[in-house]
Amino acid sequence: MRVVKKNINIHTPPPYKILKVAAYCRISTLHEDQLCSLENQISYYENEIRKNKNWKFACVYADKASGRDITKRKEFQKMIFDSKNGKIDLILTKSLSRFGRNTLDTLKVLKELKELGVDVYFENEKIYLLQQKSELMLTIYAALYQNESEEKSYNIRWGIKRSFESIDTKYQNRICYGYCHDNDGKLIIEPAEASVVQKIFEIYITGASLRKIAFELNSRGIVSPRGFKTWSCETINKILSNEKYAGNVLLQKTVVKDFFSGKQMINRNQDKYLITGCNPVIITENKFNQVQTEKMRRKSDKSKKY
Template sequence: MLQTIKKNISVIPTVPAHVAEGSQQSKLLRVAAYCRVSTLQEQQESSYEAQVNHYREKIQNHPGWKLAGIYADDGKSATSTKKRLDFQAMIEDCMAGKIDMVLTKSISRFARNTVDALTNIRKLKEKNIPVIFEKESINTMEGSGELLLTILSSQAQEESRNISENCHWGIVRKFEEGKVMVNHSRFLGYTKDKDGNLVIVPEEAQLVRRIYKLYLEGNSSYRIKRILEAEGIPTVTGKKTWSATTIDRMLSNEKYMGDALQQKTYTVDFLTKKKVKNNGIVPQYYIENDHEAIIPKELFYRVQEEKARRAAIYKPAVKRKNGLQKGKYSGKYVLSNLLYCGECGQPYRRQVWSKYGVKQAVWRCDNRLKNGKKRCKYSPTLKEKTLHTAIMTAINSVAEDQGR
């Protein structure tokens, strides 16, 4: 018969990873705090500075803690952590072993996005770094911490959705009342007065009028961009480089003739804040004569007609096996878009021929240039010098008739 031996069991207490032998300073928990406020109301009730001072005093006055840093994002959205630079820096410092514990006021301060909250908290748990949410009394290293966190962060996310919908509802009511909402800090030609109304900036308005004039004189948006850059004229934000796309949008912006179309874009996801062009998905609001015009309505509509005329040149003209060949607008020359082929109807383009070192400008059918005689067999090549002579003869003839 085997003799039963009594087992002696000893419990070895846990030793936090941050505690090292021999140094009293190393036994202190390196504690960081994260603060955030995002609205004016919050700044009045619990200001950014108040949160920072509160945590600095709390950590410094605790005998077992050492301040590892105060990370604070002022005026940053909680629905996504991507734009919160201090938050990202805090997570990186935690991963680098510089922080042992994180304090924050509440889940809504940390993140209103459930996925972001849980993802970052789990990353910290892998490093044995707890996050303490003071308002909810949650320690993420405790067993029930993640369950409570999931429930409460879902509630915070729903709260964020409600806030977003309420803000949008308020904005739409303003649209219905005829109130225009514009980011005037990047709006060439206008600023806002103390009542929030658009008012003209004379120097900038002069530039806007010049851009419209240059366009009607035959210049493309890209050529206008080159002209402004060559003259060293800065953009509304002070940059030296202009965007042809921005100039093209200016030429279609109804606000320059005193009207305002609201809700041109809309937000498809309150978490990502992604905006897309409104193609009739949500209502739009058109407000006539909202503010003083820089461009007269007649001139504005002339520009729209010219844009439509030029856009027609970009329409597919010739089908090819690999797709559609498109034309190209150029207003660089006097005869651009004035000469059209009598056989196929496509515009003529200017070409420079060189023979025996002598250059000669000619005009040829765009269709024939691209496809040869297969598409346009009989279109003639016209010498530019001959065309100019014929035009001047016609002009002089008219002038003589009027002078009689």
């Protein structure tokens, strides 16, 4: 059996022309297998560049980030900055999808590099940026990769939503302040934290403000859920609003705003899923409802002042 060694298919320039060559790699998760893949890509490209006598190694830029937002990829931004400063003549990358999953942003960057005279070789697509008629093909590929990413994102969200509808959903066993996991991964009460939760509810019902409760906890030297020495009003408000303390779980309280931003926002229009009696009770349902009523009353009183 004949073994064929794969090499990057790049046309080498005349001997007198030495190109400053860089490479760009990206993974979207921090899973161990992807981290290993990133290390392999970095090593692969550096070796390919250094062994070519007509190339000068510039850098291998590598990001661990989603391809949806170019501005959040520091290494990518550094590569563009170095290109503008004449440090790069050619960029190697495995695929156009590594450059980004947002068609508009990707094409904008490619246009910028083209105007700078910086070529890009996309290995999977076998396309050079500075080749004639490459623009059409790159536009098509960019649109395909964005659509692929959108479909994957939709399928993940759909799967999560279906799991919400299942009575055995794993989301009901997520830890929050006042609980911990037993050996089987089920929620059990963490006594010291649960005592703080109960105190917060009791003080609030007596008429204390969030600021006063925070002051009380801080003065007692009680550490916040995130390990801070001081409690914020927002943290206390979230505890007072968490139905889990009454033994219930409300799922899909937040949703992803859109594919491009990936930001979570309060769910005001889509279905929510309430699972009752699914974990140990720290606050009785009657007391929890009392607090919610009191919160609404205070909110209403505050709005009447304006």
